Amino acid sequence: MAARDKPISEEERVFWADIRRQFYLEDGVTFLQGGSVGPSAKPVIEQVVEWLRHVEANPLRNQGGKVMGPLVEAAREKVARFTGASPGNVALVLNTTMGMNVPARGLPLQPGGEVLMSDQEYPSVQRMWEHMSKTQHVLIRKIPLPTPPESPGEIVEAFAAQITSRTQVMVFSHVYCTTGLVAPVRELTALAHDHGAVAVVDGAHAVGMVPVDIEAWGCDFYASSTHKWLLAPKGTGIVYVADPYLSSLPAPILGYNTAPISHARRFDVTGTHDTTHFAGLGAAIDFQQGIGWEDRIRPYCLGLARYLRELVEAEIDGARMTVPPGPEMSGFLTSFAIDGCDLGKIVQIMWKEYRIQIAATGAGGQPVFRISTHFYDSYEDIDRFVDALKTVLATRRDELFEGRE
């Protein structure tokens, strides 16, 4: 279809095409859905398999020991360095869900208090706090998140408008899963602290997409799923726990971790479990740092997102962007609405007929497409998606807008 100018050199194109071959992703599949779960690179998986062979030769090796113990601690150190945290404050958990349970189940809430969050927090995060609000008799207050906001200040103002002296906890996302909006964590954390509230940050999408500096921002809790943008093995995540909570807070799952030690390993996955994929988290960071996360990966991915946005704005009739432009408020997730259109149906058509994986979600009461672009994707993948979308919109209008226009 359309031949479009690409803002990268031929040399760069070849470089990223070579990188793509280091993944197991199927040929002929355009994978623009890494926001749900990312593919791990071959060198990472092969390394994990090698460790598995080693531990399966003597299963006791999987419970710490001379090889796996230091590898897991090295992974903790690497992920801590990558996120601006001290290793002793970073727990290795299965995912953001488990990480967010640490403050949700552990923080002592006072009856009559409030928990403040936006209406676009991840549904399971909303549910865990709703559950706790019933058992601890606190009120959940949800602010409507501006979609899209004009400035980071508008996001802070939206929270500031509803925070009160009764607010005990403020829960917000670093990167919103609904639209890809990047929130100003430092300012939101300061707002929470100014009102005596605990700042709980859902960074599920942030690590590997945007710079993260947890301790400089003063967050009390910060959870992330490293199997998303960091492309670590599935079932790896972190939760940062600030000093005041390290030794006192009960972990959501109790066992040996009831001892009041001042180290985040109290909140690690507890009991017997596989350690090789946590070691693989370290390998995943090495893989991205080997390419250059800050110097190469992030600029390339921001370029892909910019190109996608420009193409959608120029070529898709009726598309309305729902994430602000520019690297301060957006990253590698691009979202847009097409009013009156059945986006879920397009997601199915894209996969069944074009082998293109995308997602549709909801943001502020409206359906939106959510397109994830990572460094295994190419500019040609974006062309393929936009061309397919144009064709589908032009040829299936009756089916897509039936009774909706």
Ligand SMILES: Cc1ncc(COP(=O)(O)O)c(C=O)c1O
């Ligand atoms: C913002 C946000 N928070 C939390 C989660 C939960 O992540 P996990 O399923 O890895 O626990 C997700 C998953 O997509 C998410 O997008």
